[in-house]
Amino acid sequence: MDKRVKITIIGSVIMVVAIAISLGVVIKNKLTPSNEVMLLTEYYPIENSEVMLIVQDEIYQKNGKMIEDTIYIDYETVVELFNHRFYWDEQEEVLTYTTPTDIIRAEPDRVEYTIESIDKTNENADYPIVRMIDTELYLALDFVKQYSDIDVRIYEEPNRVIITYRWGEFLYTEVTKDTKLRLEPSIKSPILTELITGMELLYVNLEEPPKNGFFKVMTQDGIIGYVRDRFVKESYYKTLTSPNNMPEYTTQKRQEKINLVFHQVFGQNEADNLETLINATKGVNVVSPTWFSITDNQGTISSLASQDYMEKASELGLEVWALVDDFNPEVDMKELLSHTTRRDKLSGALMEAVKQFKLDGINIDFEVIPTDAGKDYVQFLRELSVKCRNNNIVLSVDNFVPPFKKHYDREEQGKIVDYVIIMAYDEYYSGSADAGPNSSIGFVEDAVRNTLKEVPQDKLIIAIPFYTRLWKEMPDGDVSREKDYAMTPAAQVLEDNGVEALWDETYGSYYAEYEKDGALYRMWQEEERSIEEKMKVIHEADLAGIAAWKLGLEKESVWDIIIKYLEN
Numbered sequence: 001m002d003k004r005v006k007i008t009i010i011g012s013v014i015m016v017v018a019i020a021i022s023l024g025v026v027i028k029n030k031l032t033p034s035n036e037v038m039l040l041t042e043y044y045p046i047e048n049s050e051v052m053l054i055v056q057d058e059i060y061q062k063n064g065k066m067i068e069d070t071i072y073i074d075y076e077t078v079v080e081l082f083n084h085r086f087y088w089d090e091q092e093e094v095l096t097y098t099t100p101t102d103i104i105r106a107e108p109d110r111v112e113y114t115i116e117s118i119d120k121t122n123e124n125a126d127y128p129i130v131r132m133i134d135t136e137l138y139l140a141l142d143f144v145k146q147y148s149d150i151d152v153r154i155y156e157e158p159n160r161v162i163i164t165y166r167w168g169e170f171l172y173t174e175v176t177k178d179t180k181l182r183l184e185p186s187i188k189s190p191i192l193t194e195l196i197t198g199m200e201l202l203y204v205n206l207e208e209p210p211k212n213g214f215f216k217v218m219t220q221d222g223i224i225g226y227v228r229d230r231f232v233k234e235s236y237y238k239t240l241t242s243p244n245n246m247p248e249y250t251t252q253k254r255q256e257k258i259n260l261v262f263h264q265v266f267g268q269n270e271a272d273n274l275e276t277l278i279n280a281t282k283g284v285n286v287v288s289p290t291w292f293s294i295t296d297n298q299g300t301i302s303s304l305a306s307q308d309y310m311e312k313a314s315e316l317g318l319e320v321w322a323l324v325d326d327f328n329p330e331v332d333m334k335e336l337l338s339h340t341t342r343r344d345k346l347s348g349a350l351m352e353a354v355k356q357f358k359l360d361g362i363n364i365d366f367e368v369i370p371t372d373a374g375k376d377y378v379q380f381l382r383e384l385s386v387k388c389r390n391n392n393i394v395l396s397v398d399n400f401v402p403p404f405k406k407h408y409d410r411e412e413q414g415k416i417v418d419y420v421i422i423m424a425y426d427e428y429y430s431g432s433a434d435a436g437p438n439s440s441i442g443f444v445e446d447a448v449r450n451t452l453k454e455v456p457q458d459k460l461i462i463a464i465p466f467y468t469r470l471w472k473e474m475p476d477g478d479v480s481r482e483k484d485y486a487m488t489p490a491a492q493v494l495e496d497n498g499v500e501a502l503w504d505e506t507y508g509s510y511y512a513e514y515e516k517d518g519a520l521y522r523m524w525q526e527e528e529r530s531i532e533e534k535m536k537v538i539h540e541a542d543l544a545g546i547a548a549w550k551l552g553l554e555k556e557s558v559w560d561i562i563i564k565y566l567e568n
Contacts, residue, residue, distance in 0.1 A: 038183055038190035040223070044158045052160040054222040055081065057204045065138055066159055070127040072138035082165050083148040083246075084412075087379045088137055089340045095130045095139070096340060097147060098382040100249045101390055105340070108132040118390050149246045155221045162222040167242040171203040171235050173217065179231040181223060185214035192225045201227065203235060249385070251418045251459065252361075252394045257566045258419065258461055258545025260286040262323065263552075268304050271312040277552050278316050282559035283566060287313055287551070288363045288396075292324035292353065297335045299345035303353065310357050321361030321396055324350060326368055333369050337376035347384045354393055361394030363421070374407025385416045394418045396461070401427075401443065402450035414455035421547050422447050424534070425465035430481040435471035437524035439464065441508025441533045448541050460543045464534050465526050466553035473520040486553035487527050494523065501525055508533040531558050535565035 044052045046063055051071050053060035065072040079086055087096045097104045106113035106129040113129055115121050131138040141161065145152050151164040175195045182189040195201075201217035204224055208216060214226040261284050263274065270289070278284060291305045301324060313320045326333055336342050350362055362384070369377045381397060388395040396419040399410055413420050424447040428436030437443070444462065451460055468490035472482040485493060494501055494512050501510035501523070509530040513522045538546055545566065548554065 033180070033187040034190065036190045038192055040192070041158050043183070043192060043223070044160055046158055050159070052158065052222075053077075054160060054162045054218075054224075056164060056166055057202055057218050057224070059224065064141070064161065065131070065133060067131065068127065071141040071154070071161055072131050072133070073141050073144065075137040075139055078139050078144055078148075082144060082150050082163070085147075085382065086139065086144070087375070087382075089338065091338060092340050093132075094340050095137075096379065096383070098379075098386055099147065099247045101386060103383055103386050106130050108137075117386075145245065147245060147247070149242050149244065151240075151243055153220075153222070160222055164240060167240050169237045169239050171206060172238045173201050173203065173215070173232040173235045175199040175201065175227070175231060176233050177231050179228060181217070181219065181225040181227055182214070183225055185211035185216075185226040187228075189226070193219065193223050195219075195227060195231070201232065249416050250389065252389065252392060253418060253458065253544070254285075254394075256285065258286055258547070259283050259562065259566055260288055260321070260421075260461065260545065260547040261551040262463075262547065262549045263287050263289045264550050265289050265291065265304055265309075268306040268309075270304075271306060271308040274309060274312055275316065278318065280556050281551075281554075283563035284318065284559075286319045286321055286361075288321045288323045288547070290325065290365075291322045292350070294324070294326050294328055294331050294333075294336070294346065296330070297332050297342065299336060299342040299349065301346065301349050301353075305353055305357050307357060310359075319360035319394075320357075321363045321394055322353065322357075322359050323363040323365050326366040333366070334373035334376065337369075337373050337380050343376075343380045343383060347380070347387055350384070351387050351391065354388075354391060359393065361396060361418075362388060363396045363398065365398040367398070367400075369405075369408065371407045374409060377407075378409045378412050381413060382416055388418075396421055398423055398463070399451075401447040402454065410451065411454040414459055417459075419459055419461050419544060420451070420455045421461045421463050422451050423463045423549070425463065425549065428469070428471075430469070430484075432481075433479060435473060435479050435522045437507045437509055438467070438469050438526060439509075439530075439534070440506075440524070441530075441537070442506075444508075444534050444537050448537055448543070452541065457542055458544050460541075461545050461547050462534070462538050462543060463547035463549060464531065466548050466550060466558070468523060468526045471522045473522065475518065482521065487525075487555045487558070490523065490525055491527065494525075497521075503529070527555065528557055528561055532561045532565075535562060539565040539568070 046052050049066055051064035051066050053064050062074060062077060075088055085097060093108060095106045101117055103116040104113060108130045109128050111125050111128055113123055113125060115123055127140055129140050129143045141152060153162040175197055178197055179195050180191045181193045181195050183192055201219060204216045204218050210229060213229050215229055217227050218224045292301045292303055295302050310320060385395050395417045397413055397417050398421045399408055401422055401424055410420060424444045425439040427439055427443040448462060467484050467486060469484050470482040470493065471479060473479050497514045499512045499514045501512035504511040507524055510525040513520060
């Protein structure tokens with residue numbers, strides 16, 4: 001063989017071998033798992049005074065703080081995720097938490113705090129419950145845990161805390177062979193920790209499909225990474241059970257159905273008038289006189305309460321749930337309710353009246369709460385509910401029909417107060433641009449159906465109207481309320497104008513219209529038949545009862561209809 005050919009062949013062989021070796025090295029490197037280890041201090045990049053928060057199965061975007069061996073979490077996170085009943089008064093710088101029977105208050109950077117129940121006591125914690133850190137509010141996690149439906153697991157090196165707040169079934173798996181948990185779904189990715197056979201892992205982000213044969217999981221100590229699918233068993237569901245740290249609110253409910261009438265009073269000498277009006281009714285067991293009104297931003301109330309009235313109500317077999325309103329236009333309800341001392345003054349004044357007149361209940365009729373005062377209003381109800389509960393006093397709250405006034409938080413009311421009263425009237429109110437019924441049957445049906453999504457049926461009272469609204473429409477399209485009438489005078493108006501009302505199945509009421517002096521007058525009547533249609537809805541839903549605005553506007557004949565559906 002020619003020498004040059006031999007050299008060429010040898011060179012080619014050497015080249016092929018070199019390429020093969022290179023390919024082998026490449027393939028080996030590609031198939032050989034990385035042994036690089038990522039330190040957890042790199043994985044959890046936190047400062048010495050910080051604590052990494054792992055909420056459910058995600059690394060939270062904001063760290064906690066570690067101060068003198070106590071973990072603190074920012075207030076907004078606590079309220080948003082773990083417990084919405086913590087309330088911070090930024091004007092007076094005081095934190096309030098209400099249980100069913102206690103009002104707990106703490107100030108920043110102090111270990112002392114107060115508990116108000118039947119009496120008020122001073123207590124000391126092992127740590128400040130509240131910290132103000134760089135103008136931001138933080139709460140001690142140990143304190144939050146006492147009253148919240150959460151589970152907490154704490155680990156060190158680095159400092160991290162795992163907080164579980166959602167409960168139910170979650171998808172798990174188990175390690176079948178010792179392996180590694182890696183940062184990314186690749187054998188070349190750094191190792192986060194060793195996984196031992198039998199170790200339980202929680203699947204993370206189930207919407208994310210497996211990548212390169214890796215599942216995303218979290219270990220018991222909160223390390224989130226990827227494990228190869230061949231080293232874990234088939235997935236299974238596991239039920240995580242709540243620790244039930246949230247206290248249950250007991251209620252002062254009555255065994256019988258509530259048949260309540262609102263009694264609009266104008267002075268303190270109303271006892272005889274009450275007797276006259278009640279004697280024309282049947283089955284009424286609660287009267288709510290309009291006794292109290294808020295008069296200023298400090299929480300002062302005016303009162304028309306009367307001992308003679310209480311004695312007369314007792315003789316008539318009635319409970320008295322005195323009403324307090326917020327109708328004074330000079331009062332700024334945000335300014336009042338956002339201050340802790342002012343809420344205390346208001347609730348304290350009401351409880352003084354409870355004790356002085358031996359009231360059976362309080363009815364809150366706050367109808368002008370601005371949107372930005374919603375959380376302050378609900379906090380007032382929480383605090384008042386504690387005082388009422390501790391004194392065996394019924395707390396009822398008047399509300400608009402859903403979805404109106406969402407910031408009143410009817411769902412929370414349904415948990416903390418005894419009765420939620422839905423005012424199923426003023427469907428077309430006095431300032432409406434169009435004429436319409438005061439309380440159509442569809443309006444009442446919607447009120448019941450939508451409120452039951454938020455409030456338990458045994459706490460729900462539907463308030464119905466005993467009055468009828470007469471509307472006036474001008475040729476230019478201007479619409480105004482002419483007048484509100486009691487049942488009998490409303491019928492007289494139609495008779496005086498030679499009009500016969502016809503039943504309107506759509507609205508569940510009699511309808512009439514007539515022309516006079518160039519204007520069109522329209523009326524949707526409230527009378528026996530329209531009341532019966534409403535009572536059918538209330539009866540079918542098996543609600544706690546009814547309320548009616550107002551005592552004295554009704555025909556006597558409506559009471560036979562009302563008790564027919566309340567007693568059966």
